[in-house]
Amino acid sequence: MNHLSQFVIALIASASILTIILATDLGRRRVTNMRMLRSVLAVAVIIAIFVDSFPTSGNAPSFQLIGVGVGVICGLVAGALLPAHRGGDGQIYTIGGFGYALVWIVLSSARVLFAYGAEHWFAEGLVRFSIENELSGPDVYSNAFVFMSLAMVLTRTAVLVAKRRRIRLSPAEPAGKEEQPAAV
Secondary structure, X not given: OOOOOHHHHHHHHHHHHHHHHHHHHEEEEEOOHXXXXXXXXXXXXXXXXXXXXXXXXXXXXXXXXXXXXXHHHHHHHHXXXXXXXXXXXXXXXXXXXXXXXXXXXXXXXXXXXXXXXXXXOOHHHHXXXXXXXXXXXXXXXXXXXXXXXXXXXXXXXHHHHHHHHHHHHOOOOOOOOOOOOOXX
């Protein structure tokens, strides 16, 4: 995919991941293994298509790890905005709302905007930054963003697995019984 610009790569990768995440998580959705696996597989395909090299010189590995760290933090935020509960049928559901969608939309847009800016607005400054910080070219940046996406999706998936496990292990409410506030 060397013939595509960093902007086009970021646009395709971000739009693909965003579409799959929002399609599988918005609204009331049952938590299934396939639902969680679908988004992880999507990011794995994006990595296979768009990560051509893994720069290891200078500070490139550290910079890419920063992308992973930011992805983990963002995945925790997204996971916190995806409440889970046991439905009346005994199945476990999440409800993805506006806040959840906004986190994904803002981060996806930021990746695309950065890639556009790197080509059109601040290319010279980015080259200078890369030289000063021993970062070896545009692959470092695109990899950091792709790894950030992977970490975000994996963390969101881990949060869903933990929520599902916690709810499965908690006693189910008897049918027809409404929750009562705790006595003080």
